[in-house]
Amino acid sequence: MSRAMSRVTGAEDLASMVSSVTRTMCGTTFEPADPSTRGESLCGQMVLLPLGGVRQVSILLACDVTGGRTLAAAMFGMPPGEITQDLADDAVRELLNMVAGQVSRALSLDSALGLPRATTLAELAQQGGIGIEEGVLLRSTGNVDLRLWIFERASQATPEPEVAGKGGVFRSLLRAVMPRS
Amino acid sequence: MRVLIVDDSSTARRFLKKALPAPFLADVVEADGARRGLEICGEGGIDLMFLDLTMPEMDGYEVLAALGGVRLATLPVIVVSGDVQTQAPEKAKALGARAFIKKPASKEQVEVVLREIGVL
Numbered sequence: 001m002s003r004a005m006s007r008v009t010g011a012e013d014l015a016s017m018v019s020s021v022t023r024t025m026c027g028t029t030f031e032p033a034d035p036s037t038r039g040e041s042l043c044g045q046m047v048l049l050p051l052g053g054v055r056q057v058s059i060l061l062a063c064d065v066t067g068g069r070t071l072a073a074a075m076f077g078m079p080p081g082e083i084t085q086d087l088a089d090d091a092v093r094e095l096l097n098m099v100a101g102q103v104s105r106a107l108s109l110d111s112a113l114g115l116p117r118a119t120t121l122a123e124l125a126q127q128g129g130i131g132i133e134e135g136v137l138l139r140s141t142g143n144v145d146l147r148l149w150i151f152e153r154a155s156q157a158t159p160e161p162e163v164a165g166k167g168g169v170f171r172s173l174l175r176a177v178m179p180r181s
Numbered sequence: 182m183r184v185l186i187v188d189d190s191s192t193a194r195r196f197l198k199k200a201l202p203a204p205f206l207a208d209v210v211e212a213d214g215a216r217r218g219l220e221i222c223g224e225g226g227i228d229l230m231f232l233d234l235t236m237p238e239m240d241g242y243e244v245l246a247a248l249g250g251v252r253l254a255t256l257p258v259i260v261v262s263g264d265v266q267t268q269a270p271e272k273a274k275a276l277g278a279r280a281f282i283k284k285p286a287s288k289e290q291v292e293v294v295l296r297e298i299g300v301l
Contacts, residue, residue: 021284021285024285024287025196025285072192075192075195075196076192076195087191087192090190090191090192091192093190093192094190094192094193094263094284095192097190097235097263097284098263098284098285099263100263101262101263101264101265101266101283101284102265104264104265104266105265105266105267109266110266110268111266112234112235112240112264112269113235113263113264114235115235115236115237
């Protein structure tokens with residue numbers, strides 16, 4: 001792992017990046033949590049953003065419907081009941097866009113950000129799949145859970161068996177980090 | 182002063198409006214894409230533009246290029262973007278943007294930049 005890549009070391013770093021955005025937007029911060037507490041239950045709403053460049057690095061954000069609406073409500077200063085699914089989807093996409101910029105800089109990718117788009121576990125599975133367990137789980141004080149993955153196509157790099165995704169097509173750029181006690 | 186916010190994200194547009202100082206809130210126009218933003222600019226009457234970089238169909242760099250140096254000499258454009266790599270502000274400014282603000286833009290950041298470019 002290169003020095004630049006090692007700057008994104010896992011849950012703590014991602015929590016800090018996400019919190020720097022959400023603190024400004026709605027006063028919310030996130031901490032790493034135990035990923036095994038959510039599993040696939042958090043994959044109802046998934047957004048994928050390619051970070052551009054030859055390495056084909058992408059960042060993936062997942063949350064559930066309640067979490068997306070809670071987050072959007074906090075950002076807009078509105079009651080969660082008034083948040084439409086379109087508003088919640090847009091808020092999640094924009095959060096990912098802002099976090100992606102920081103990740104791209106940390107990885108020194110030197111390419112323009114791509115556009116966020118919705119995806120599903122089924123679509124990702126068709127492309128070789130990601131290891132669910134390789135994503136970090138971030139939990140806010142407002143009980144919003146987010147799951148984040150950063151990966152690149154294995155064809156662009158030498159896969160590391162301990163972090164390769166299911167099927168070995170994707171290579172996670174995150175270390176397996178458990179929450180610090 | 183008539184302010185135009187060009188961003189495909191309604192979240193970003195809403196949040197930027199919240200960050201604007203009171204004197205700028207009276208007349209804010211929103212465009213949910215680059216082409217619509219250019220149309221509104223073409224109609225005239227815009228005094229200040231906030232512009233996102235990453236948008237579908239046409240990005241913020243292309244908007245700056247389309248506006249061109251003559252228009253940008255009289256229309257201050259502030260780029261507001263999540264793309265925080267070093268070349269993004271440099272490229273935007275080379276194309277005529279007056280300033281670059283990293284998303285999410287806080288009230289304080291917006292006010293500082295507006296003062297720096299002399300519109301507040």
